[in-house]
Amino acid sequence: MKNKVFFLAAFLFWASFSVFGQDTAPVKALATEHRIVYDMSAADTAQHAGLMRQLNNIKRAWPEARIEVVVHGKALDLLVTEKSYKAEALKALQGKGVVFAACENSMRARNVTKAQLLPGVITVPMAIGEIIMKQEQGWGYIKY
Template sequence: MKVVVQVSEKEKINQAVKSVMNLINDLGEELEEVEVVFHQSAITATIDEGIIKPLLEKKINVIACRNSLISQGINESSLVKGVKIVNSGVGEVVRRQKEGWIYLRL
């Protein structure tokens, strides 16, 4: 299974990360790949090592939306090392769904 997780609200970042960790702990071996796409106000998570590092340590792909970085005034050089950038977070989610990934919005 491949799972793409969309996180767009700053207020939901911590709970979304907990839910992703629960997913990994529960399904572990069944998961081929997990990708968490941060955009809109949740883009701030991508500059917080305390939030992002546990995801990266579990081999989860952490994705930042460039459009959201620009709209929030966040410089790409501020991102936690290992975070990947895509032009559009919603575009990334749609691409992954088209490829057959399971979609979660947290």
């Protein structure tokens, strides 16, 4: 019986060192490249304004984050020079490295030419295809 008590006490003594002896320093965040693709298809200008705020928040926290906003459907007006009421905000975000991509399928359906797009906006053949390719490359996806 004494041997069992001795071994139990020895085990508990050893276990306390492995629990209490652990390093309690905060864990450093792993360095990672943040890559985010946004899917914007809503015509709602309040959503457009919210998107601009969210993009600025991300770039403030993660200045090196790679962000692409794929715009299609009724949201295309966000990128059209004569219709966008967020042109200045968009230009400022482009200056921070945010890429805005217009869907060529949506452009054809809405009779929008590349010349009508805001400066610096790129085009992609199809929005869904662009989003899928980004996801396949490990980009985080956000539907906005």
